[in-house]
Amino acid sequence: MNTQQINLSEWVETYAKDLYSWAFHKVSDSELAKDLVQDTFLAATQKIATFKGDSSPKTWLMSILNYKIIDYYRKKANKPVRLDMQSFAEYFDEEGDWKTEKRPKDWHQDESQLLDDSDFRMILEKCLDALPDKWNVCIKSKYLMNKDGNEICQDLEITATNLWQIIHRAKLQLRDCVELNWFKN
């Protein structure tokens, strides 16, 4: 057993929890977060020679993890999405007016009540998972990771206009899905 390996096993014990928390915060998926932590340590063994001790082990591991997270989102969003008026035709007519059956209805409920309602949150999470991958990534990175628009565009290599359209389209579907499922009960 060489010294490097002893170090790394100790690092797993010491830093796995912090790395996991950060990964989970970024991807909001427990299994995925665990995979990312594992990938981080596996990558670290290969790069251990480059660790000079200038930064703390935690900082060094975090930088590898961050790279893994961005790489995950980039791969997931790799396929370009085409969004034109056709994509919005489900919600609006040619004039750009709401289609009758898609017009937002009055939810007849207090905002503060819905905010704390666990059923409502469950429906919303289901609807979020039902979105196509790239929309899902945009919404998650926007609202769960608190990133600003530019940062997401850079990570995903998409233009700002395209991002607005994706968020808009995803939100229309999300809202509609929540309304359909919430009022079914």
Next chain:
Amino acid sequence: MKKIMHILFLSCYKATLLIEKKLQLKLSLSEKIRLILHKSMCDACTRYEKQSKLINKVLANSALKKDQTPDLTDLKKEIINKLQDLN
């Protein structure tokens, strides 16, 4: 007539796009005015804005509430085993 109305006061498609933009960035003055005028005449888009804001809030809340660390003992063991296999 409808076309002119849409140019002046936006279609619902444009209005909802601006609402999403507004929730992230700032709108220009002319966008702001047209959106306010549109909403004053359109219940559906007014509701859309309210509900879209609510969805944002619930998403932000749920991200915080779910953030609990599970037991990582197995994961740690698995990683350490894999590291030892590599050497």
